[in-house]
Amino acid sequence: MKGGGVVDYPKFKLFLNRIANRFLKMLFHLKLNDTTNAFKAYRREVIDGCRPLIAPHFNLTVELPLKAIVRGFTWTTIPITWRNRRTGTPKLKIKEMGSRYLFICLYIWLEKYFSRGDYRRAPETGADAGTVDSSASNWAPASRHGRPQNIT
DSSP states (O other): OOTTTTSSHHHHHHHHHHHHHHHHHHTTTTTOOTOOOOOOOHHHHHHHHHOOOOOOOOOOHHHHHHHHTTTOOEEEEEOEEOOSSSSSSSOOOOOHHHHHHHHHHHHHHHHHHHHTTTTTTOOOOOOTTOOOOSGGGGGOOOOSSOOEEEOO
C-alpha cells in the first residue's frame, strides 16, 4: 500500500507471512492484504458480534478479522510502516502456532459457507447503509507489515 512499508523483517518470516495471507485471500475471497497482523482496532460492537471467540492464543489475531468480515462488518485500511523489534525476542513460535492458525481459518471458512448466515450481522438501513466509516473513532494503523487495516 502506498505510504506503508516494512523495515528489518526477517526474510523467512516475511515469506511465510505472504504465503499465509495469499492462502487466506483465496480461501475467503478477500481484498485485505494482511489478515495475520495484530495491529488493528475494533469497535466494541464488532468484538461482541464475533462472539463466541474460540482462539485461546495468538491466533485470535486471525479469528477476529475473519469473523468480522464473514459476519458482515465493514473495514478499511490506512498505511503504516512496520519496524522489527530492537530488543527482546518474539513470542510467536511458527511450528507451534501453524496448526492453530489453520484450525481457526478452516473453522471460520466452514461458518462462512455452511452456517446459512446464522451469525451474520443484520443489514443496515438508512443513508449510511453500506458505507465505510473511516472517522477517527474507527481507524487503526494496521499491519506490522505495512498493510494497514481497520475492522469496523
